[in-house]
Amino acid sequence: MKEEDEREEERLPDEAMEANTTEGTGGGYVVPGGAIGADSVRHLPGMYQSWFLDYASYVILERAVPHINDGLKPVQRRILHAMRRIDDGRYNKVANVVGQTMQFHPHGDASIGDALVQLGQKDLLIDCQGNWGNILTGDSAAAPRYIEARLSRFALETVFNPKTTVWKQSYDGRNREPVSLPIKFPLLLAQGAEGIAVGLSSKILPHNFNELIDASVACLRGEEFTLYPDFQTGGLVDVAKYNDGNRGGMVKVRARITKVDNRTLAITEIPYGYTTGTLIDSIIKANEKGKIKIRKVDDNTAREVEILIHLAPGVSSDKTIDALYAFTDCEKSVYMNCCVIEDNKPRFMSVSEVLRHSTEQTLGLLRTELEIERSELREELFYASLERIFIEERIYKDKEFEQAPDMDAAVAHIDRRLEPFKPRLIREVTREDILKLMEIKMGRILKFNADRNDEQIARLKGEIERVEHHLSHLTDYAVAWFEGLKKKYGADKPRRTEIRSFDRVEATKVAEANEKLYIDREEGFVGTGLKKAEFVCNCSDIDDIILFYRSGVYKVMRVSEKIFVGQDVIYVNVFNRNDTRTIYNVIYRDGRAGCNYIKRFAVTGSTRDKEYNVTRGTEGSRILYFSANPNGEAETVKVILKPKLRQKTLVFEKDFSEILIKGRTSLGNILTRAEIHKISLKQRGSSTLGGREVWFDRDVLRLNYDGRGEALGEFRSDDRILVVLQSGEFYTTGFDLSNHYEDNILLIERYDARKTWTAVYFDADQGYVYLKRFPSEDSEKRQNLMGDNPRHRLFLLTDETYPRIEVTLGGHDSYRDPLTIEAAEFVGVKSVKARGKRVTTFTVASVDELEPTHHAPSPSSDGEPSATDVPSEEDEDGQMSLFEE
Template sequence: MSSDVPNPDDVRAAQVTNARIEDEMEQSYIDYAMSVIAGRALPDVRDGLKPVHRRILYAMHEAGVTSRSAHRKSSSIVGETMGDYHPHGDSAIYDTLARMAQDFSMRYPLVDGQGNFGSVDGDPPAAMRYTEARMAPIAEELLADIERDTVDFQSNYDDRLTEPAVLPSAFPNLLVNGSSGIAVGMSTNVPPHNLREVIDATVELIETPDSTVEDLMEHVKGPDFPTGANIVGRNAVHKAYKTGRGRVRVRAVFDVDEEEGRIVITELPFQQNKARLVERIADDVNEGSIEGIRDLRDESDRDGIRIVVELKRDAMAEVVKNQLLESHLERTFGVINLALVDGAPQVLDLKQTLEHYVEHRRDVVRRRSEHELDERADRAHILEGRLKALDRVDDVVETIQDSADRDAARAALQSGFEFSEAQAEHIVRMQLGSLTSMETEEIEAEYETVTARIERLETILGDPDELDAVIVDELRDIAEEYGDERRTSFIEDAGTVTHEDLIPEEECVVVMSEDDYIKRMPLSTFRAQNRGGKGIIGADLKKGDRVSSVFQANSHDYLLVFTNHGQIYQLKTYEVPEMSRTARGKSAVNLLDMADNEEIEAVVNTDDLADDEFLTMVTRDGYIKRTAAGEFENIRTTGIRAIRLEDGDELVDVEVTDGGTDIVIGSRNGMAIRFDEAEVRAMGRTARGVIGIDLREGDAVAGVAAIDADRHDWVLTVTENGYGKRSDLEEYRKQSRNGMGLIDIKTGERNGPVVAIEAVTYGDHLLAMSGDGQIMRTRVEEVSTVSRNTMGVIVMDLGVGDAVSCVDIVHEAAYAADE
C-alpha cells in the first residue's frame, strides 16, 4: 500500500474516544432521567398536562372528536395518538384516556366517555374496542385558539407532523384537575381543586400582583376532591400552599345512627378503593381487631356510595366509629406540587404556580391578538381596495375589459389606480354583481366593524392592563360556565376531649376597654332593672381608660369580631378569661392581634350565620356594603380585611341579613333612612361599598338595623346621655338609599348624639354600658313607645361626666336560657 494512502485501521482508531465507564453510565443515566422527567412523568405548569394527555387531546382535536361530534371508538383515538404523536404502548395511552373520563379520578373530566371506563371499586375499563369517547366541553377550553399562533409547535417523533409544545389552557388546569406521577428520583402529587376558587385566586393575583400566599388562600380554601370527603384541619393545607409540600388528612363522610345501631358511610377519601375497603373491614372484624360489628353491606349504586355497618345490640357506636377511623376511614394525601417550569422540575407554592400560569396566559392572549390583528389588517386592506374600486367602478370595469387577460388587468389596476397587488388580485376576481350600491353599504359596514376591532386589538396589545382585563373576563366566563360548588369540606379533629368540652355552656357578657382589657362575665350577673336605673359596676377601669364595646354571647360561640379599621377577627368566647364584674380584665393582645386605636365595633355569631346570608356593614361616612357570609372563612389570627375604607373613614356597625330584609341606618344627629336591602348589590371583601345615607355636614353614622317585619316590632334608639325611645316600624317609610332620610330622634343638649339603633321585639333585653364601666340591663318594653321625631325618655341614669358608650340586644332565646 502506498505511504500516501491512510491506513483504514488508523482512521477508525482516530474516531474512537476513550471514556471512563462510570462517567458514561452517570451521563447516560442523567440523560435517561431527564427524558423521563420532561417526556413522560411530570406535568407542565402552564397547562397542567403530561405529554401523553396533551397528545391525546390534540389528536382528538385534529380528528374532530369534539364535544359536539359523535362518540368515536376509543381504539381509533388510541391508534391515531400512537401513530401520529405518542410512539408508546397502546395500553398506556388507553389507561390515560380512560382516567380522563373517570369522574371519580378527575375533578373536571376532560373526556366524555361512553361505556365501561372503570369504577371506584378498582374495576378496570372495558377493552378499548368496546368503549367510545369524545372531548368533554371543558377540554375544548384547553385547546381554544390553538390555530391562531398562540403556542409553539414542535416536530412529532418522526418529523411528519407538528404537535403543540403546550396547550393554550384557558383555565389553570394543573391546580383544577391536579396531577400525579413518578419520575426518576422525584415524584409529583398535585391535588385537584374547585374551579371557581382557583379562578378567583388567579383573578386576585392579576388584579393585585403583590398578593401573598395567604391572600390567595382566602379564595382557594383547600383541595376539592372528586369523591368529596372531609379534610381534617387546615394547617397541613396551609403548609402545602406555602411550601409546595404537605400531608393532608382526608376522612370519609359517615353518619352515626345510635338509635338504629348503624354507621352509614356515604363518601370516601380520594383514590380509595371501595371494594378493598369493605374487604379490609370484614377481615378486621373476623380477626377481632374491630369489635361490635354484626353485619357489613355495600349498598352503593349509580346515585352514590352507601356502605352500611350494622352494630351489635350492646356495641357503643362511638367506639366502633373510632376504630374505623383509626384503620380505614382516613387517609393521608401527600401534596408535592412539582411541575416543569421552562423544562426543569420545580417545587412551587400556590402563588408561584398561578404566576407561571398567568404569564403563559398573557403570552397566549398577546399572540392571539397579534395574529388576529394581522388578519384584520389584511381584511381592512382588501376592503379599502374594494371601496376605492366602487368609487371609480366604470373606469375599473373598462380597464379590466380592455385588458388581454387577468395578469394584464391586475397590472393595469396597479399602475392606473395605485392598487396594491393583493387589492388588484381581489378586484379582478370579483363578480360583476358585487358592484351594486347595496354591496357598497355592506362593505362599508364591514369596514367599520373591522377597523373598530383593529383599534380594540391595538389597545389590548398596547396596554398591559387591557390585556389582563381580557384574561380576567375570559376566566370569569369559564367559571360561570363550568364552575360548581365544593365537594370536599373541612372538619376539625374531634377524636379527643378538648378544653372546650370541659367548659360549661352559658350566656355571657364580654366587655372590652379602649386600652384593650377584655373579660367575660355570666349574663346572669346582670338582672333586668326598670329603665332609668344606674345599673351596676361592670368593670373597674384604670384611670383614663373607658369601655369601648360590650356584647352578649354563649361561652361556646365562635364569633366574628369587626373593628373600626375594617378588619375581621375570629374569637371563641370561652377563650376570653372569665372574671368578676369588678375586675379590670386582662390584656387582649393574646386573643386579638389588633393595631393601636383599633376598637371592636360589632360582633356576629357564626352559629347563627347561614351560607346564603350576608354581612351588611356601614361606615361612619355613610357607606354600606353587603358581602356573602362564605367570603369570611379561613380567618387568620392577624385578621383579614372586611371592607376597604377611605382615609378617615371607619367601620361602625354590622348586621346579618338574608337578602330580603330592610335596612335602617341611623346617624349621630338623629336622622334615619330605611330602604330595601336589594338596593345594595353583594360585593367582595375588599370593596368599599356604596353610599347608604347622605349625611349633613358634621354628622356621622351611629349604627345600622336589619328589619324583618315578621320578627321585629320596633326600632329602638339610644343616645349618649342615656335617653332612648321605641318607635313602630311603620314610622320609618321606605326610601331609596343615598337619601338624607327622616328625623328619628331629637338629639340636642339633653339627649346628646345617638349611640345605637336596633330592631327589637317583645322579650328582648337592652344591655347598655357606660364609658365608666356601669352596665344596665332592662326589658325593651320598659322604654316608652313614642312616635318618630321626639325626645324619648331616660333609659340609664349616668354619673357626672359619664356617657353611654355601647349597646347590645339580648334576644329572647338567650334571655330564656339565662333564666
C-alpha cells in the first residue's frame, strides 16, 4: 500500500512579492498592469533560491521522510501523540482523533485522516473498529465519523514514555509535541515507509515482527543477522538482489498461483503494492493483447484473496502460470531507497544500519528508564526514612519547634534535630524536604506503624537492588525485554511472504501462440496477415522467425503482419535462441560447378536482420537438401547422380549420423564431386544427441537443464518422471520445462517400471499399520498408494528390492521390543490398490528402514521379477502377522 506523498504547494509570502527597485539579475519579476517596459520591471533577486530552498527543506524534514529515531513522519507522530493524550482505554471516533491532531498538524484534516487509516491498516499500533478499508482490494475506509480507533497494547508498551521524551512547542505555541517518540522497537522496519519530497524520495519495505526482534537480540549479543522483507499481502519474494535494503537494491515479488485443476488457476496471495483490482486489470489487458488465453476471471476476494482464472480450452495451465508472471502484474520488481532523517538532515542507510541504530536507541532508553526508576525509588526510600525519624523522635512535639517565631526558625530547628540522623540517610536533607515534613497531617502521624515502615523500606531496597542489577547487566535485560515482546505479541505475526528463488521466465517461450504464420512463396511475403497463403506454424507477436534461402543465406527477423522476404525461401519457422537441440542437416553445392558438401549445425543466436551464409559464399552456391530436426535427428538420404561417361556409381545412400555436428561456419564434409541429379529422404533416423540430463530445483519447484538442484538422470524422448507427494498421491509426467510441481513432494525421480515399492502406512479405516509391496503405474491420473481416506498416514516408502524394516512400538506397548521385518518374505508384490498385510495389532510409534541383509542383482533386460517377488497366496487383509499376539 503506497503511503501519502504529503506534498503540498506553499504559497510565497506577500513580503517576498514586494517591489525591489535595486538593479540586479534576479530570477523572477513582477509587471504591474501587465505592461512590460523599462519602468515597469521590478527585479526580485534571490527570491527563487531562498524560498525554494526553504520549501524543499521543509518538505524533506517535516513531511515526506521518516525520522530514524522513531520511524515516523511528523503527521504519524502527531496522530499517535494526540491519541495518547485522549486515551482512556475506550475507542474514539476517528473524526475526534483527527480534530485532536489538528492542534499539532497544520495541514488540514484530509491528510491526517489518510495517514491515520494507513497506520490502522498496518495492524500494529492502532486497534481499529468499523470499516477501515481493505488493503487486498483497495477499498477505501468509511467516513471518519463512522469508524473508531484506540492505541494498541503494543503501542502503549513500546511507544510512549513522557519521562524520556524530548518536547518542543507546537506550530502555534499553545501546546507541546514530541521531537520524536521514545520507541523501543524497530518500528520503521516493521511498518515500512514511502514518501516523495523535493528531489528526494524514500522507500523502505516492511519486515516481519518476529524476525526484527530476533535480529535485535542478535545485534545485542554481537551476532550476525540478515533481514528480508515481509508483506501483509503475502506472496513470494526473491531477495537475491536485496542488497541489505541499500539504495539501488531490488526484490522481485510474485503472486501465489496454484492450480485448482487443469482448467482453473487460483491466485491466493498478491504482490506487494498491488490490489486485486489492479492485478485483474493487468490480466485482462494481457488477454486482450493475446499474451495469454483465458475464458474469464472471477474475483471472490473477501477476508482472503481468491482470484479464479478460467482457461480457454486447449490451453496449458503450466504455460499460463509462466505467462502470468511474464506479462502481468503477477510479478514485479520493487526498488528500495532507504532514506531517513538523522541529525536534522537526510541520510541513506542500509536495513542493518537502521536496525542497529534502533537497537542501540532501545538500549539507551531502557538504561534511562532504569536510572529514572532508581532515582524515584531512592527518593521514596529517603523520604520513608526521613519521615520515620521525624515521627519516632517526636520532632514535631518540641517546645522550641512549637514556639518558633517564623518558618525559617522552625526549619532551622528541625534541621538541627535531624543532624545526628543524617549519616543514616542516602542523601543530604534540603529545605524542601523539611517543608514537606511540616505538611504531614496529624492523623497520619497517629496512624504511623513502624513495622509497616520497615516492610516498605525493605521493599524499596529490594527494588533498588533489582534495578541496579538490571543496570549492571543491561544487555541481558534488553534481550529479555525483546523476548518478552515476542512472547506477548509475536504469536499472531507469522511470516506471510515466502522467500524463494525465482527462475527466469523467457517471454518468448511462454507467450501464447495467438497468431498464425503464413508464407506466400509466389509473391515473396511472410507474415501473420496473409490469411490465404500457406500456413507455417503458430507463433506469438513477440517471436523471432528464422528463414533459410536456396542460396545458403539465412537470417532472423521479428514477426510482423506482412514483410517481403523474396521468393527463394526454402524454410521458415519460429526461432528459439540458445537452442542447441535443433539441428539443421544440409547438403549444398559450392559455386556453380564445385564439390557437393554435407554438414550438420545448430543456430543458437544471431543478430536480427543480419544475413549469414551456411555455404562458403561462392557465387552460384546452392542448397540441394535441407532439413530441420528439433531433437538432433539424423536421417538417411538417397543421392542420385547425373549419368556421366565412365561414372560407375549413379546412386548411393548417406546417413547424416556419420557427420559430426559443427558450427554453421564450418565447410562440411565432401559428399561427392559428381553432379547431383536428385536427393530424396530414404529413412528417418533417431536423435544423435543422446539423452538429456534433467535436474529438479526444489527452490523453484521446476525442472531445468542447467545443473541446478538434484539430478534426475538422463532422459530420452519417451522417458517419464514419477512424482510421489507426502500425502501418498503419485503420478507421472513428461520432462517438459514448463511443468509445475507442488511444494509437498516426497520424492521425484525418473520413472522405472521395473521397480518394486514397499510402503508402511497406518490404515485409518482398519485402525492398524499395514505393509504392502507394489509396482508403480505410468499414469498422469493421480492415485493414492494408501487409498482414498485422507486420514491414512504414511510411515515409510522405499524402492529397495529387499527392504528390512524396524517397527518401534509406542503407547502402552512401548515396553515391547521393536519388530524387525524382511518385507520380501513378509508379503508378496500385488497391485497398488491392495491393502497389504497387517503388521501388528499393537500401537506403532515409528518405522525405520534398516540396512538390508542382501541386495538384488542388476535387473534383467526383460524386467521379469525375481523369485522372491512372486505374489504370495495368503489373504492380504485377514491373516495375522507373526508379530501379533
